[in-house]
Amino acid sequence: MAQRVRGVIAPGKGEPVRIETIVVPDPGPGEAVVRVQACGVCHTDLHYREGGINDEFPFLLGHEASGVVESVGEGVTEVAPGDFVILNWRAVCGQCRACRRGRPWYCFNTHNARQKMTLEDGTELSPALGIGAFADKTLVAAGQCTKVDPAASPGAAGLLGCGVMAGFGAAINTGGVTRGDSVAVIGCGGVGNAAVMGARLAGAAKVIAVDIDDNKLATARRLGATHTVNSRAQDPVEAIRELTDGNGADVVIEAVGRPETYKQAFYARDLAGTVVLVGVPTPQMKLELPLLDVFGRGGALKSSWYGDCLPSRDFPMLIDLYLQGRLDLDAFVSETITLDGVEAAFDKMAKGEVLRSVVLL
Structure with missing residues (x-):
């Protein structure tokens, strides 16, 4: 059954973001629903709001995220409900010419969830980088979920999903x-x-x-x-x-x-x-x-591209370094905020006042 959650959307070019009710469908084949725990406020989200990526408004913003898998669709074997995961925006296909040559970090056919999240009136949303994690829950391709050690702080771990990894x-x-x-x-x-x-x-x-x-x-x-x-x-x-x-x-x-x-x-x-x-x-x-x-x-x-990373290889390794005290991911968390603080976080980011504002859910 589809779920209704809170999410931060960019309704139009240059318009302030706002919180709306988002409809998240049950996961289909190859998909997963993730309960988001933390999501960093990245420059890319601001680019989406300003129309600098494309004009497929409205956008469901947020992509630098960690959370817990709530449910998975048919055929998903790489993650299971209850897994703590970091979300990535380059789920490799395993079939393209780069993947077949043993260079999956260059995958030319990365993919996202097939189904669309929507507003309550049925308006389809474009999730930022195929993720859309300024929301209590989000729908992604299962390959966008990388299981890591749950001992890691969600706020720090999520930053590997984009900027820190890049x-x-x-x-x-x-x-x-x-x-x-x-x-x-x-x-x-x-x-x-x-x-x-x-x-x-x-x-x-x-x-x-x-x-x-x-x-x-x-x-x-x-x-x-x-x-x-x-x-x-x-x-x-x-x-x-x-x-x-x-x-x-x-x-x-x-x-x-x-x-x-x-x-x-x-x-x-x-x-x-x-x-x-x-x-x-x-x-x-x-x-x-x-x-x-x-x-x-x-x-x-x-x-x-994304630090030429392979999430399945790099995310667990970097989380291990973090837990060993050798990689200070916490240093990148300038402040923690709630969903209604995203617009103000954009202003702080533009002024260079923060490395990362992190939304905790």
Whole structure:
């Protein structure tokens, strides 16, 4: 029987979010209903509200979430009712050319629940990143549920569902940071600071955090940055080069998603170094670089999709590190709020006052 729960929707482009009654259907084949325990307020949710993703309003917002599986549909074997799970937005198919080649983290056919959640009048909702977790319960594809140790704090665990995994994975999975490397991270919001933490955990000798906000740089220091650069006060490329014996960093992670900062990343890397783009650009942005510089500097220019993570592999591992005290996920939780605090959390996020506001349900 379909259930009626509270949920936060974005009714139209630029309009304030509001709480509505959401109808959640029983799970069909390959689907699961999850009772949400916590969900982070991510920039992507704000992009949805502003129409920056698409115009398929109304959106059911929220995607950086953890919770408990309540029920599953026919054929579901990977999770069962009662499992504590982190939700992910890239449920791999196992059948596409990437999956068949043993690279499921690049899956080209990720999927979501087939059924739609609706408003009480039958209006279909578009769940953010196929999740829609600013709600008491949500319907997802079972493959979007990754079972982890229930000893983890729901508020901290849920952050692996998007921003923290994206940043951490950009350093470890995409950038291949290893012991002794020099790493620069441009943009120290939630994603960038997760990259700082990942680089430090991987054994990087130098981790250089770059931002225009001293508060974010202070947080980067706490999470493992060995050096900080305020790019309002000094040229970040020159600063990074000075801190790396004039060479540039082995890996530069761009966590802003703008042409200006991407160029900084490109020129701040060492010869044959790696640039990783994990910041999300808008559709109208263009990048222009001298092709000779691209050729002459060698190395690799990479984009990081969700930190190139495989949730079934990475989420349990990172939760184990968290429970061992080696990965401070709690440091990313700036405040906990209720569903009616989402709009105010967007304002704080836009002002750079928080790493993450987390809705507890």
